[in-house]
Amino acid sequence: MAAEPLIRLRGVTKTFGSGAGAFQALRGVDLDIEAGEFVAVMGPSGSGKSTMMNILGCLDTPTSGEYLFQGFHVERLDGDERALLRRRYLGFVFQGFNLLARTSALENVELPLLYRGEPPRARREAALAALAQVGLAEWWDHTPAELSGGQQQRVAIARAIVTMPRVLFADEPTGNLDTARSIEIMELLRGFNARGITILMVTHEAEMAAYARSVVHIRDGVVASVERRDP
Amino acid sequence: MSALGPTLALAFREIRRHLLRSFLTVLGIVIGVAAVVTMVTLGNGATAAVQEQISGLGANLLQVRPGQGFGRGGGGPAPPDFQMDDVEAIRTQVAGVVAVVPVAQSSGTVVRNAANWSTTITGTTAEYFTAQQWTLATGRVFTPAEEQAGKAVCVIGSTVQQNLFRTEDPLGERFRIRDVSCEVIGTLVTRGQGTFGQSQDDVVLMPIKTVQRRFTGNRNLRIITVQVDPAYDTVTVTASIQALLRERRNISGARQDDFNIFDTAQISQTLQGTTRILTALLGAVAAVSLLVGGIGIMNIMLVSVTERTREIGIRLAIGAVGREVLQQFLVEAIVLSCLGGLVGLALAFVASWALAPVLNVPFMFDPRINVIAFLFSALIGVVFGYFPARRAAALNPIEALRHE
Numbered sequence: 266m267a268a269e270p271l272i273r274l275r276g277v278t279k280t281f282g283s284g285a286g287a288f289q290a291l292r293g294v295d296l297d298i299e300a301g302e303f304v305a306v307m308g309p310s311g312s313g314k315s316t317m318m319n320i321l322g323c324l325d326t327p328t329s330g331e332y333l334f335q336g337f338h339v340e341r342l343d344g345d346e347r348a349l350l351r352r353r354y355l356g357f358v359f360q361g362f363n364l365l366a367r368t369s370a371l372e373n374v375e376l377p378l379l380y381r382g383e384p385p386r387a388r389r390e391a392a393l394a395a396l397a398q399v400g401l402a403e404w405w406d407h408t409p410a411e412l413s414g415g416q417q418q419r420v421a422i423a424r425a426i427v428t429m430p431r432v433l434f435a436d437e438p439t440g441n442l443d444t445a446r447s448i449e450i451m452e453l454l455r456g457f458n459a460r461g462i463t464i465l466m467v468t469h470e471a472e473m474a475a476y477a478r479s480v481v482h483i484r485d486g487v488v489a490s491v492e493r494r495d496p
Numbered sequence: 497m498s499a500l501g502p503t504l505a506l507a508f509r510e511i512r513r514h515l516l517r518s519f520l521t522v523l524g525i526v527i528g529v530a531a532v533v534t535m536v537t538l539g540n541g542a543t544a545a546v547q548e549q550i551s552g553l554g555a556n557l558l559q560v561r562p563g564q565g566f567g568r569g570g571g572g573p574a575p576p577d578f579q580m581d582d583v584e585a586i587r588t589q590v591a592g593v594v595a596v597v598p599v600a601q602s603s604g605t606v607v608r609n610a611a612n613w614s615t616t617i618t619g620t621t622a623e624y625f626t627a628q629q630w631t632l633a634t635g636r637v638f639t640p641a642e643e644q645a646g647k648a649v650c651v652i653g654s655t656v657q658q659n660l661f662r663t664e665d666p667l668g669e670r671f672r673i674r675d676v677s678c679e680v681i682g683t684l685v686t687r688g689q690g691t692f693g694q695s696q697d698d699v700v701l702m703p704i705k706t707v708q709r710r711f712t713g714n715r716n717l718r719i720i721t722v723q724v725d726p727a728y729d730t731v732t733v734t735a736s737i738q739a740l741l742r743e744r745r746n747i748s749g750a751r752q753d754d755f756n757i758f759d760t761a762q763i764s765q766t767l768q769g770t771t772r773i774l775t776a777l778l779g780a781v782a783a784v785s786l787l788v789g790g791i792g793i794m795n796i797m798l799v800s801v802t803e804r805t806r807e808i809g810i811r812l813a814i815g816a817v818g819r820e821v822l823q824q825f826l827v828e829a830i831v832l833s834c835l836g837g838l839v840g841l842a843l844a845f846v847a848s849w850a851l852a853p854v855l856n857v858p859f860m861f862d863p864r865i866n867v868i869a870f871l872f873s874a875l876i877g878v879v880f881g882y883f884p885a886r887r888a889a890a891l892n893p894i895e896a897l898r899h900e
């Protein structure tokens with residue numbers, strides 16, 4: 266038996282609502298992800314990809330089943346402990362950006378560092394460096410309303426990687442972008458992966474999934490298949 | 497992040513980022529605090545003004561006059577005036593009196609060179625000045641020898657002084673009242689209007705014998721002023737004097753008094769009570785406006801938290817703990833309401849300072865009401881900022897983000 270994987274899901278279910286209106290979005294997911302992987306998650310709309318990503322990103326809790334992160338039982342943690350786990354190890358890029366409105370790109374990227382208690386100077390330097398990595402160094406003082414969709418997505422990525430997380434979760438990071446912009450984003454992610462960040466990415470497009478080294482297919486709330494490619 | 501510094505900075509940034517919302521939040525508190533503090537400050541000024549006028553009546557004084565109450569009621573013969581032996585009787589037989597001062601009054605025109613002025617001539621003793629708490633600006637009061645001899649010496653109020661002497665020094669000068677030449681031996685400090693609007697400066701005071709002999713032509717007394725020992729209750733002293741005078745004037749059984757005793761302590765208590773009630777009433781009205789301001793803050797906080805639930809979700813998602821988000825909202829609320837409180841206090845200061853002269857009351861800064869109003873506004877901020885924010889911070893990040 267190999268060493269404990271970075272992430273392990275065992276029999277994870279998620280039910281929304283209760284009684285007659287209850288809906289089971291995840292019906293027993295088993296999944297192992299090793300450190301350093303670049304995983305694409307694919308599946309039809311409504312199959313439970315975002316639901317699974319939210320649970321993996323410690324933003325939501327499973328209804329039943331086990332979630333082990335570095336061997337720790339995440340499902341046994343309370344809200345504050347999950348928040349500390351997110352702060353320390355995880356980065357999340359949302360399907361809809363979720364940047365703070367009326368707040369500059371720089372301040373948005375600084376935010377996770379603020380909650381980590383970094384001093385202002387260090388915050389600013391790290392945030393500027395992260396913006397530079399996503400190619401937005403000159404746009405640091407623009408608010409989301411003054412940025413294009415692709416630029417906003419890159420600010421969101423900068424915010425997710427500024428803390429150098431162990432794992433980066435990206436829920437359809439290219440969903441709203443044209444092919445050229447999408448490829449830029451994929452190149453960025455590949456770069457971060459090369460520097461040791463484990464990446465889980467939801468996508469509908471085979472072209473983007475091609476950047477990943479393994480593809481997890483989700484269907485009706487369960488893992489249908491895992492396809493590994495050798496580089 | 498648990499340190500206050502960054503939270504405070506964050507709060508200020510959020511306030512600046514949403515200026516209109518912040519302004520509206522603060523407005524209610526500003527109006528409430530300003531209203532309460534202004535009203536109470538002006539109310540205190542009014543109370544002080546009334547108190548000052550009351551002190552013009554003299555402390556613990558009873559004024560005994562012939563007749564029933566104000567203005568002689570009923571027909572029939574006028575009740576007799578008092579005599580000096582009534583004064584003696586009160587002095588010797590009533591417990592708790594410090595001084596019993598006879599007063600005879602006449603009106604007359606005072607003349608000096610081309611100037612003349614018609615005024616009230618009051619005949620009394622030197623004790624009158626202490627009983628009424630009238631202080632001299634210059635000169636002296638009558639000596640016992642002058643009182644005994646019925647000398648034509650007088651102490652004048654500032655109105656008479658101005659009309660007869662203008663800017664000259666009146667001490668040692670003479671003027672005429674009817675055919676009597678009278679020497680000025682003292683002048684009174686200006687007192688302004690009395691409680692009932694009469695001028696207290698339009699007076700000429702002379703020894704009682706002088707007034708009786710030269711002007712009234714009899715030995716009658718219009719008023720007996722009794723100064724009561726502060727250790728005694730004016731009500732019991734009044735009752736003793738009433739019993740004594742009824743006996744002396746042969747009023748028995750159910751027959752009504754043919755004299756009245758006017759208790760200044762009673763009057764001043766009544767007046768003070770009235771102004772206190774008015775101040776409390778104003779304060780209550782103002783407190784309601786503070787409360788309304790508070791409800792306004794609560795509303796805006798509630799709306800703002802709902803509106804900001806997505807923001808809360810984002811902060812939680814990138815690693816903020818519920819407590820930190822709550823702390824941020826709380827600090828924001830406190831900063832806003834303290835800001836509102838301070839602006840309200842400043843506004844109240846300016847308003848009451850400007851209004852006091854218009855309303856003819858002194859400006860009296862009252863630190864207590866300022867502190868109370870300020871703390872209350874801070875409390876409103878804490879309470880109304882805390883509860884909606886707590887609800888939002890307890891959400892899980894996904895629920896908060898999904899919120900529209």
Ligand SMILES: Nc1ncnc2c1ncn2[C@@H]1O[C@H](COP(=O)(O)OP(=O)(O)OP(=O)(O)O)[C@@H](O)[C@H]1O
Nearest residue numbers: 281282288290308309310311312313314315316317
């Ligand atoms: N909060 C919720 N309450 C009720 N049902 C929900 C909730 N969140 C998701 N669902 C349901 O769970 C199922 C899975 O949703 P999920 O968002 O995971 O799908 P998805 O695979 O990400 O789809 P897409 O590709 O369209 O983003 C859907 O049928 C959705 O309606």
Ligand SMILES: [Mg+2]
Nearest residue numbers: 314315316360
């Ligand atoms: Mg989805």
